[in-house]
Amino acid sequence: MKKPSKWKIKRKKQLNRSKAGNTLLFVIMAICGVFMALPLIMIINNALKPLDELFRYPPLIWVRTPSLDNFKDLYVLMSNSWVPFSRYILNTVLITGFGTLGHVICASLAAYPLAKHDFPGKKVLFQMVVLSLMFSYSVTAIPNYMIISWLGINNTYLAVILPAFAYGLGLYLMKQFMEQIPDSLLESARLDGAGEFRIFFSIVMPNVKPAWLTLAIFQFQTLWANTGSGFLRSEQLKPLQYALYQIAAGGPARQGASAVVQLIIAAIPITFFIICQSNIIETMTTSGMKD
Template structure:
C-alpha cells in the first residue's frame, strides 16, 4: 500500500506536521472509497433538514397542492414574516418566553454539566467505599422506562413544592444518569500521573478538578452540552408549568403553529425556527471540540 505523504498545502506550516502525522497508514484508494460512502449516506441523512427548509419556503397554496410537490416552485419568506407578526402580538410578550427558555435551558445545561462532572471525577479517579454500587446504580437507572416513573416523579415534585416553578424542570435535569456516565468514562482516560503531579504541587481536589480534569475532558462536556440542550429544548414543560408567564419559547412557538390550516405555512416556519436553535448550538459546540484538541497536545 502506497502511503500518501502529500501534505495539504492549504494548511499553515505549523499545522502541516500535525496533518502528516494523521496521514500515517492511509491509502489513497481507501480515502476515495470512504469519501464516496460518506457522500451517498450524507444525502440520505441530511434529507429531513433539507425538507424542513424547503417546506418553510413554500407559499400556502404549494403546501396544500395535491399531488404534493417536492421542491418549492415560488420560494417566499412570507411564512417567516407571518410567524414574526403572530409572535409580536402574543398575550405574554415574546421576550418573556425567551427569558424563560434562557433560564430553563441554560440552567439545566450548565447545572447538569457542573454537578455531573463534579460527581464523575471521584467515581473515575478516587477509591472510596460504595463507589462501585453508586456508579452501577446510575448506569442501571438509565434502563428503567421513564414513562412509568413520571407519576412518582410528579408526586415528588409536588411534595417538594417546586411545582409550577422553573425548578421543576431544571433540578431533575441536573441528575440525568447519562451525563454522569459520559463524564466518568472520559475522565477515566486522564493519566493518573497528571493528577498526581498536581497534587504534589499542593493542589486541592477541587483545584485538580477545575484546572486539570475539566480542561482535559472538554470534548466530553461539549458533547454533553449538546445532549442536554436538546433534552431541555425538547421538554416544553407542559407537565409542570401551568402559568403562561413561565413557559418556554419553543412552547409559545408551537402554540402559534397549532392554528389549523390557515397557519400551516407559519407552522413550517416555526418548525424550522425551533430546530434552528439546537442546530446552531450543536455547530458551536462541535467546532469547539476540534479547536481544543488541536491547541492542546496535553497527554501524559
C-alpha cells in the first residue's frame, strides 16, 4: 500500500491544555490585572473622598461617602490665582503639542538616511546616538541650560520645546523600524520618478506608523510631566503641571485638592495612551512586509 506523500498530509496544531489549566491561567491573569489597576483605583477614589476619609488610618481603598468638594476646592484655588487657569492649559498644550510633533518629525527625518542611505561616518553617528541613551537628564541638565542661554531663548517656550526635538531614543527607535522596509520597494519608487521626500512621506512614514505612534506616546508623557522650572521663570509661561504641583504642596488643608491634582496628572497621559494604543495594535497587524 502506497503511503501518502508528506506534502499531502495536513495537520492542525492544537494547544493541548486542560480546562483546569485555562482556569488557573485566567485566575493568575486576573490577580495580576487587579494589582496593576489598584493604584489607579485608589487615585480615583481619593479624589472623591472627603477630608476625614483622606486622613483615616489605615487608609480606605473605596470611598464611603463620595463628594465633589475636592473638585470645588481645586476650582476655587485656581480661580483665585493671579494667572488664569486657562493660561496654564494653553502653555501645556503649546509645549506638549509642538514638542511632540517636532520630535517625531526630526527623529524620522534623521533616522531615514541612517537606515536607508550610505555615507561616510554613518556608523559613528549612530554609535553616538546609542551612547547618548546612557546619560540621564541630570547629567545633561547643565550643558542643556548653557546651550539654551547661549541661544538667547531662555524663559521662552522654545527653551522647553527645542530640547524635546533632540531625544536620542526617538531616532534610535525610528531607525530600527525603517530598516525593516524592503529596499526593493524604495528602488521601485525611485524608478517611477519619486523624490526622496516623496518616498519618505508617502512610503516610509505610513509603513512605520507603529514606531512614530509609540514615540508620540513617550514624548507626550515626558512633556506632559515637564514643569519647565529649569528654563521658565515667568509665571505666565508656566505649564499646568507647575500650577498643580504648587497646589499639591500646600499642606494638609489642600489634601483634597491635591488628590484631584493627582487624578488630572494621571488621567490625561492614560487617555492619550489608550487612544494611540488601539491604532498601534491595528497597524501592527496589517503592516507586515517581506522583501
